[in-house]
Amino acid sequence: MYHPLSVFIGLRYLRGRSGDKFGRFVSYMSTAGITIGVMALVTVLSVMNGFEGQLKHRILGVLPQAVISGDAELAPDVNTIANWNNVTGTAPIVSTDAVVQSPVSIAAGRLLGVEPNSPEPIREFMVRGSFEMLKPGAYHLVLGRKIARDLDVSVGDKVRVMITSASQFTPVGRIPSQRNFTVAGIYDTATDVDGQLMYANLNDVARLMRLPRSQPADLRLFLEDPFDVPTIKQIAETMGYEWSDWRELRGELFQAVKMEKNMMGLMLSLIIMVAAFNIISALIMVVMEKQAEVAILKTQGMRHKSIVALFVVQGASSGVIGAMLGGLLGTALAMNINEIMHLFNLSLLGNGIALPVVVKTEQVLSVVVGAIVLSLLATLFPSFKAASVRPAEALRYE
Incomplete structure (x- = not known):
């Protein structure tokens, strides 16, 4: 027997049945939403880091600090x-x-x-x-x-x-x-x-x-x-x-850059939050569909916390996969963004000036971990809802 049992069943529920196309579609969209959100956040933050570094080098490196x-x-x-x-x-x-x-x-x-x-x-x-x-x-x-x-x-x-x-x-x-x-x-x-x-x-x-x-x-x-x-x-x-x-001459400039960076991060984080709410929607549909199966698992002795862990595994898998994939794609996109823009003959700064990009490993890890934690939190309500199913009521009409 595969152990732990809740992980085995949760991953099996994640794949879904062949006839449950809509449920799988919602689950895939949740993963895609988190992937896109993390990828965009990593890319934008890397470009903002580049601009901040350029300003720091060209202005603070020249001004009497x-x-x-x-x-x-x-x-x-x-x-x-x-x-x-x-x-x-x-x-x-x-x-x-x-x-x-x-x-x-x-x-x-x-x-x-x-x-x-x-x-x-x-x-x-x-x-x-x-x-x-x-x-x-x-x-x-x-x-x-x-x-x-x-x-x-x-x-x-x-x-x-x-x-x-x-x-x-x-x-x-x-x-x-x-x-x-x-x-x-x-x-x-x-x-x-x-x-x-x-x-x-x-x-x-x-x-x-x-x-x-x-x-x-x-x-x-x-x-x-x-x-x-x-x-x-x-x-x-x-x-x-x-x-x-230097703050007497350029303090307001770097304060504005920091504020813009924080606002961009906040707005792109909303994409990840929307995707996390999609995880809640997908899990609630799964819980409603699996009530009878959950009741059977309970009658066979599966404990309350194991039921919670089962649905946490299913829901969090979308977040983990999406966050890690988004982090990898975002890092790759940030490191090659100038080559990609040149391929499509685009130049945001004009005159062929390349975008400054600085990818910070700790920043990427914090975005990925934050997305994973958010997806874990999104699974808690549906998981506790599933664990509260009463076998007698769920199996009454079966």
Whole structure:
């Protein structure tokens, strides 16, 4: 005899009789619904992970992720800060809002004063010129492609940089601190950062800002996980440092991306919930059809919990099969979505740009396990309903 008996009978009920075509159709549709729901959820989440990763790399990888500053008496201690958890590196930096003027146009952005030999992620996105040309006293400037296009300038052209926060009084009124710079390079991150950040040598920017020589430069932190800035901020503030991070410039963007990702996951989860309700419908029909057989099993000594397990096995099998199949198909679709779209000559982003895809194993497993748990919960009511059948009443007219 096959053991356990409830699993044997449950799997046999799952196949159904040859004459029960409608019951099998509902069961198959339940499995297909869960498969499609899990597959869509895995694919969409993988694409959203890709977009989030691209934004994180192109924006948070370029923006100063965190900056701490102090005065002459409390200068940031590089050796101490470099040993903080999640901090992978440090570099001196000064920054200010600036206005850039060319012979044909004017633009505004954030001017960063950096050391050309320090680690600078923007080097990865340079398309013209060289970042190493930002030597002290040369007054060279690196612009984003958007600012360069708005100003109609290229490498070698002259622009005027003005800092209103360092203005001074003159006989003709208050005049901002200004200086002619030579465009030494252009970078392109393919984000709106290209229209905001400008780079120059740290000493040149400090002179333009009229900073006293005794004032130390701010310290830029490179973080292993930029989303963990609240923990480091608390440490920095307890030590008396002033703190600023990427959330002041881009916090709302990543909050919106996270919310959109959660909403997409919620909407696609409804597909799985609908399929789970189909399992309830299919099981209720099976319970009504099998009342006499359940009564016979009870008269032969089958216990209450075994009857429940019998129908749980039948109903959950659809969920398990659908969830595992959906997880495999979703992973395969996500990893090959660009090839499939190219096959049908489709491009969601235009200009042949591929969709960024990041498949996270733990995320796929959580979706599959969640679908299985949901299908198990959907089987409980019909299963307990079947176990409550009274043999005398069910066999009265047999």
